[in-house]
Amino acid sequence: MVDGAGSIGGELSPVLEVGKSLAAPIWRQFMYLYNYSTNFKRLEKEVKKLKNTRDEVQHKVIAAQRNVEEIKQNVKDWLTDVEKTITEAEQLIQEKANNPQCFKRLCINYKQNKKAFKLKREGIDPLLQKEKEFDQVSFPTIPQDIWLRSSEDYLAFESRTSMVKNVWDALNDENVYMIGVYGMAGLGKTTLVQEAGRKAEKDNLFEDIVFVEVTQNLDIEKVQTKIVEKLSIKFSNETERANKLYERLRSGKKILLILDNIWEDIDLKTIVIPSKMDRGGCKLMFTTRNLDILEKMGSTNNFQLGVLEEEESWNLFRKMAGDVIQTHELNSLPNDVCKECGGLPIIISTIAKALKNKSHPSDWKVALRELRAPSPTKFMGFLEKEYMKMAFKL
Structure with missing residues (x-):
C-alpha cells in the first residue's frame, strides 16, 4: 500500500523513483495524481468516522439539554464546523462519482484530488482531534425559581400604587438593609414581594434573589439549608455550611433575601445572616402579619398592606x-x-x-x-x- 509519501513497504515504487527526480512542484502534482483513488478512499473513511463522532457528541448534548444543562460554546462551534466539513466532503465525493477517473484519457481531476487530500488533513483530522479534548459537553445551570417567572395572576391595584412604589424605592436604596411588608392574612403580601422580586431580577438589581418561606413553626436549620441550596453553596459539614453562608452574604455581592411569612421575631445570627454593619451587599425583605415583629428585628422601612377597594x-x-x-x-x-x-x-x-x-x-x-x-x-x-x-x- 502506498503511504502519504508514496512508498510501498518503506521503499519507493519504480514509478515514484522516476517522479522523485522531478522538480518539487511537479513531484507534488505527480503524487496527487498517483494517490487519487487512495485519497478519496481515505476521505470517505474519515467522513464516516467524523459522522459517528458527531452523533456521539449530539447524543451527549441532547442528554445534557434534557437535564437542563448549558452546552459549552466550543462544543456548539465544533458541531457547526463538523456539519460544514461533512457537507463539503460529501459534495467532493459526489463530484468524483460523477466523473470517474480514466488514466488512458487523462481525465483524472487534479483539483479534486488535491481538495480531498487537504480536506482530510486540514479539515477532518483536526476536528477529530479536537473532539478528544471535550471532557464534558456542558456545565450545570441554576434553574430559575418558579416564583421568579412571570405571573399572569398578578394585578396592579391603584389603591396600592403608592405602597408598591415605596417598597421599590427601598429596594433601590443602598442604605436600606431591611424592608418589611405587613398586614392581615389574605392580603397578598407574598404575591406582592414576589412581584417585586421578579421586577428586581428583570432589572438586574441583584446578583442573587432568594425566597424562603419561614412558616409558623420556625426551623432555623431548615431555613439556613434552603438559603445555602439556593445560593449553590457547597459544604462538607454544618460548620462549613454556616461559615460559607456568612461569607457569601457579606461578600459585597448584591443579594436579596426574602423571608416570607414570619410569625415571630427572628435572631438573624442563628441563621448566620450578617448584621447591618457587616452585610456587604445583602438586603433583607420580610412579610408578616404583625408590625411588632418587624420593629423587634430592627426593620424601620415597613409598609402596611390594606384590603382592596x-x-x-x-x-x-x-x-x-x-x-x-x-x-x-x-x-x-x-x-x-x-x-x-x-x-x-x-x-x-x-x-x-x-x-x-x-x-x-x-x-x-x-x-x-x-x-x-x-x-x-x-x-x-x-x-x-x-x-x-x-x-x-x-
Missing part, C-alpha cells in the same frame, strides 16, 4: 371567575359572594376560581353560606380543597 375586589373576582358570573340564574349571587370576601385578594381569587365552572345557584349559595359562617368553620365543605391550596400563602 370595592371596585378593585369586583374586577379581580370577575377576572378569576370568568364568564360564569353572567349566568342569568345567578342574579346577584356573584356580587354577594365577592363582598363577603372582605377585599382580601387571596380569598377572592380562591373562591372565584372554585366557582368558575359552577353555573347552578345552589353552589353559589353554599359558598355564600360558608363565607358568612363564623371561624373556624369558614371555608370548609366543598371549598376546603381549593382554599387549603392557598392557606400557607396567607
Whole structure:
C-alpha cells in the first residue's frame, strides 16, 4: 500500500523513483495524481468516522439539554464546523462519482484530488482531534425559581400604587438593609414581594434573589439549608455550611433575601445572616402579619398592606371567575359572594376560581353560606380543597 509519501513497504515504487527526480512542484502534482483513488478512499473513511463522532457528541448534548444543562460554546462551534466539513466532503465525493477517473484519457481531476487530500488533513483530522479534548459537553445551570417567572395572576391595584412604589424605592436604596411588608392574612403580601422580586431580577438589581418561606413553626436549620441550596453553596459539614453562608452574604455581592411569612421575631445570627454593619451587599425583605415583629428585628422601612377597594375586589373576582358570573340564574349571587370576601385578594381569587365552572345557584349559595359562617368553620365543605391550596400563602 502506498503511504502519504508514496512508498510501498518503506521503499519507493519504480514509478515514484522516476517522479522523485522531478522538480518539487511537479513531484507534488505527480503524487496527487498517483494517490487519487487512495485519497478519496481515505476521505470517505474519515467522513464516516467524523459522522459517528458527531452523533456521539449530539447524543451527549441532547442528554445534557434534557437535564437542563448549558452546552459549552466550543462544543456548539465544533458541531457547526463538523456539519460544514461533512457537507463539503460529501459534495467532493459526489463530484468524483460523477466523473470517474480514466488514466488512458487523462481525465483524472487534479483539483479534486488535491481538495480531498487537504480536506482530510486540514479539515477532518483536526476536528477529530479536537473532539478528544471535550471532557464534558456542558456545565450545570441554576434553574430559575418558579416564583421568579412571570405571573399572569398578578394585578396592579391603584389603591396600592403608592405602597408598591415605596417598597421599590427601598429596594433601590443602598442604605436600606431591611424592608418589611405587613398586614392581615389574605392580603397578598407574598404575591406582592414576589412581584417585586421578579421586577428586581428583570432589572438586574441583584446578583442573587432568594425566597424562603419561614412558616409558623420556625426551623432555623431548615431555613439556613434552603438559603445555602439556593445560593449553590457547597459544604462538607454544618460548620462549613454556616461559615460559607456568612461569607457569601457579606461578600459585597448584591443579594436579596426574602423571608416570607414570619410569625415571630427572628435572631438573624442563628441563621448566620450578617448584621447591618457587616452585610456587604445583602438586603433583607420580610412579610408578616404583625408590625411588632418587624420593629423587634430592627426593620424601620415597613409598609402596611390594606384590603382592596370595592371596585378593585369586583374586577379581580370577575377576572378569576370568568364568564360564569353572567349566568342569568345567578342574579346577584356573584356580587354577594365577592363582598363577603372582605377585599382580601387571596380569598377572592380562591373562591372565584372554585366557582368558575359552577353555573347552578345552589353552589353559589353554599359558598355564600360558608363565607358568612363564623371561624373556624369558614371555608370548609366543598371549598376546603381549593382554599387549603392557598392557606400557607396567607
